[in-house]
Amino acid sequence: MYGSRFRIGCLAVLAAVLVIGGCGDAIGDQPADDPGLTGGWSTAGCEFLRLPERMAVAGVAMPVTPAKLQAAIDRIDHVGHERFGVSYAGLEVDQENTRAIVHRVPSAAFDEFIRQTAEDTCIVVRDAAHTAADLAVWHDRVLADLDYWTHTGVRIVSVGARHDGAGVEIGTQDLDRARTELPARYGPEAPLLFIQEAPVRPLTNPTATPRND
Numbered sequence: 001m002y003g004s005r006f007r008i009g010c011l012a013v014l015a016a017v018l019v020i021g022g023c024g025d026a027i028g029d030q031p032a033d034d035p036g037l038t039g040g041w042s043t044a045g046c047e048f049l050r051l052p053e054r055m056a057v058a059g060v061a062m063p064v065t066p067a068k069l070q071a072a073i074d075r076i077d078h079v080g081h082e083r084f085g086v087s088y089a090g091l092e093v094d095q096e097n098t099r100a101i102v103h104r105v106p107s108a109a110f111d112e113f114i115r116q117t118a119e120d121t122c123i124v125v126r127d128a129a130h131t132a133a134d135l136a137v138w139h140d141r142v143l144a145d146l147d148y149w150t151h152t153g154v155r156i157v158s159v160g161a162r163h164d165g166a167g168v169e170i171g172t173q174d175l176d177r178a179r180t181e182l183p184a185r186y187g188p189e190a191p192l193l194f195i196q197e198a199p200v201r202p203l204t205n206p207t208a209t210p211r212n213d
Helices: 067-083 108-118 132-144 146-152 175-186
Strands: 004-007 010-013 053-057 060-064 088-094 099-104 123-127 156-161 168-172 192-196
Touching (some): 067 099, 067 108, 132 146, 132 156, 132 168
Parallel strands (some): 099 123
Antiparallel strands (some): 004 156
């Protein structure tokens, strides 16, 4: 999935996809760290043109994920986390093109599981630099140090593990300092990505409703 973005003052989940747990399969008992295809590949279902399904929301036609694709997504995400943690990075849904994109460190066993699970749906598989499990460790380490960074004057606004496995994204108001000081603390190999981000602005009475007293 996916990473979650921790935003100071609130917790925002990166909504690339919605996932629901699925069941396992014997394929997961095979070694998950065998090299798989590199450079990306796609399932046989991607050869067929599919128009996006839509539903009306407040009078506007919005794309939705077809049930069969959603079932494949749910299963891949669940089993990816549970049994292929040394490979799985995350996934996203491309509703306009009726497909899902799975990011993973190449693994022959996980690739075969994806191929079987996809059936006739379209799943695009792309290489990832890091797994979700690896990024979670760095994500939690930075979160644990938030008081330290506040004390040193590096204002961190958000911390989020990227669902594509690229790294842990750090949103900060002090971009230049963060790019220097965080790698100095965590090491040059730490998979940290930095973006300039504005301060959090809390909503003013967002749930208030008029009273008719």
